Amino acid sequence: MKIRSAFSRRYIIFVIITTLFLVCSRIVFYYFQDELSGFFFMDLLMRNRDLNFNTNYDLMYNGVFQYYEENPLIDEKAIYLYFWYFIFYPFYILPYEISLYLWDFLRLTSAIYISLKIVKITSNNRELYFFFLFSAIGYFTDMYLNNTNWLIQLLLIESYYQFQREKKILSGILFSFAAFKVTLILFPLILIIIKKLKVKHLAYFVTPLILICIPYFIFPEYFISMVSNWFEVSDTSTDLSLINIFLKLWRLIQPAHLLYVSFITLIILLNISNEKIKDRIAITIYIFVSIFWILIWVLILEFALFI
Numbered sequence: 001m002k003i004r005s006a007f008s009r010r011y012i013i014f015v016i017i018t019t020l021f022l023v024c025s026r027i028v029f030y031y032f033q034d035e036l037s038g039f040f041f042m043d044l045l046m047r048n049r050d051l052n053f054n055t056n057y058d059l060m061y062n063g064v065f066q067y068y069e070e071n072p073l074i075d076e077k078a079i080y081l082y083f084w085y086f087i088f089y090p091f092y093i094l095p096y097e098i099s100l101y102l103w104d105f106l107r108l109t110s111a112i113y114i115s116l117k118i119v120k121i122t123s124n125n126r127e128l129y130f131f132f133l134f135s136a137i138g139y140f141t142d143m144y145l146n147n148t149n150w151l152i153q154l155l156l157i158e159s160y161y162q163f164q165r166e167k168k169i170l171s172g173i174l175f176s177f178a179a180f181k182v183t184l185i186l187f188p189l190i191l192i193i194i195k196k197l198k199v200k201h202l203a204y205f206v207t208p209l210i211l212i213c214i215p216y217f218i219f220p221e222y223f224i225s226m227v228s229n230w231f232e233v234s235d236t237s238t239d240l241s242l243i244n245i246f247l248k249l250w251r252l253i254q255p256a257h258l259l260y261v262s263f264i265t266l267i268i269l270l271n272i273s274n275e276k277i278k279d280r281i282a283i284t285i286y287i288f289v290s291i292f293w294i295l296i297w298v299l300i301l302e303f304a305l306f307i
Contacts, residue, residue, distance in 0.1 A: 079182075
């Protein structure tokens with residue numbers, strides 16, 4: 001597939017370099033852990049490396065029927081919709097190391113595919129600039145924590161693209177799989193608000209999601225267990241120090257979410273016809289994200305150096 005956008009080309013280069021850097025640093029630290037232990041940069045880099053992948057991997061231990069119960073391996077409980085278990089299951093039955101690097105490879109492949117696909121949705125340089133800016137921030141963080149946001153971004157973009165091509169049933173199915181992170185159920189509502197989706201077409205998104213969630217209707221206690229996990233805070237620490245508050249905030253609104261937020265922002269901007277308003281919104285978003293990202297690294301470095 002021909003690379004039709006300079007932004008796509010730069011993003012592809014970025015994700016390849018980012019992937020190589022983080023994969024190589026993981027390998028180096030693994031083989032030379034004793035020698036590198038105590039070395040500031042490597043300790044900082046590896047402190048939470050692959051945290052989310054390890055969490056998802058350990059949460060599989062209980063099996064699907066006890067998925068939301070206490071887990072003997074970690075002090076965490078599952079919060080995704082149950083079918084995430086089956087999506088991640090192939091990675092669980094493979095040896096851990098193979099799963100880890102396969103997850104990295106799929107993320108890289110997805111990023112390259114998206115960079116080529118997004119220009120079929122819009123060729124506007126301003127919208128593409130913000131999309132790739134947010135995606136770059138999200139990709140680095142998602143790769144570092146080895147999270148699931150890359151998969152959400154891929155499914156949402158493909159769902160939207162197929163909907164534009166009038167393949168509404170396929171679009172709804174893709175959206176349903178993306179909604180393993182329950183906050184994504186807001187996506188169709190956003191499309192309705194910006195007039196990209198008619199209310200009468202909402203059924204294409206809602207129906208497959210309801211069908212896939214039938215087990216929750218059959219076993220309501222299963223649903224209740226999941227909901228209770230959403231509101232349970234595993235860290236009961238009463239420490240209200242600045243760094244502790246920041247770490248809790250990071251967990252809620254970590255920059256990895258920008259992978260799919262980038263696409264939602266893109267379609268919102270595309271729907272604004274007034275160029276002046278669009279410019280103001282774009283600049284506001286850019287400033288907010290820049291300040292947020294700078295503060296993150298300032299606080300991380302401060303924490304590493306002085307705490």
